[in-house]
Amino acid sequence: GENVEQHPSTLSVQEGDSAVIKCTYSDSASNYFPWYKQELGKRPQLIIDIRSNVGEKKDQRIAVTLNKTAKHFSLHITETQPEDSAVYFCAASPYYQFYFGTGTSLTVIP
Amino acid sequence: ETGVTQSPTHLIKTRGQQVTLRCSSQSGHNTVSWYQQALGQGPQFIFQYYREEENGRGNFPPRFSGLQFPNYSSELNVNALELDDSALYLCASTNRSSAARYEQYFGPGTRLTVT
Numbered sequence: 001g002e003n004v005e006q007h008p009s010t011l012s013v014q015e016g017d018s019a020v021i022k023c024t025y026s027d028s029a030s031n032y033f034p035w036y037k038q039e040l041g042k043r044p045q046l047i048i049d050i051r052s053n054v055g056e057k058k059d060q061r062i063a064v065t066l067n068k069t070a071k072h073f074s075l076h077i078t079e080t081q082p083e084d085s086a087v088y089f090c091a092a093s094p095y096y097q098f099y100f101g102t103g104t105s106l107t108v109i110p
Numbered sequence: 111e112t113g114v115t116q117s118p119t120h121l122i123k124t125r126g127q128q129v130t131l132r133c134s135s136q137s138g139h140n141t142v143s144w145y146q147q148a149l150g151q152g153p154q155f156i157f158q159y160y161r162e163e164e165n166g167r168g169n170f171p172p173r174f175s176g177l178q179f180p181n182y183s184s185e186l187n188v189n190a191l192e193l194d195d196s197a198l199y200l201c202a203s204t205n206r207s208s209a210a211r212y213e214q215y216f217g218p219g220t221r222l223t224v225t
Contacts (some may be wrong), residue, residue, distance in 0.1 A: 043219060
């Protein structure tokens with residue numbers, strides 16, 4: 001099956017700085033790559049996604065890039081704010097099934 | 111918040127017992143996936159149901175089984191509970207027949223504790 005690796009496991013940034021989280025996947029059949037934000041005690045929430053026919057997608061302060069050849073994709077958050085503090089999960093989806101990374105705990109220091 | 115609901119919210123069981131968890135998918139969604147999320151880990155794919163048929167399974171033993179009903183709600187059954195089954199169980203739904211077929215929305219989860 002698909003194997004997704006995510007780095008770093010923890011990340012601390014100063015408010016206003018940028019944060020980057022990186023993921024790799026193994027299954028070339030994966031064609032959809034969502035990112036989820038999970039706050040303590042809450043369900044994962046979809047924040048941005050990208051399909052395999054697109055190299056980059058941006059939504060306000062959040063952007064995702066995908067390199068199909070290298071099988072890696074990244075989440076970029078600019079101008080971080082304290083409310084961005086949470087655990088972020090990447091996922092890769094072959095055949096509508098979702099395989100998640102192990103998560104990155106992001107702390108934004110005011 | 112999404113329209114995906116799960117019950118119960120919390121559950122405590124004893125090793126060796128059986129448990130059934132329930133999920134109501136978002137209106138119009140015909141696909142339900144189940145995940146196990148251990149503390150501090152990412153969700154692990156258990157299996158997926160599409161139009162009442164199992165459509166893919168992760169690396170979980172047969173004692174994890176499920177059902178999907180005609181209204182697309184779903185159940186996760188776990189037999190012979192083990193201590194390691196203690197986790198948050200999440201379901202997520204999507205509509206594979208729509209343009210947004212890849213977008214998956216999670217329920218709030220059921221916290222299962224096995225003692």
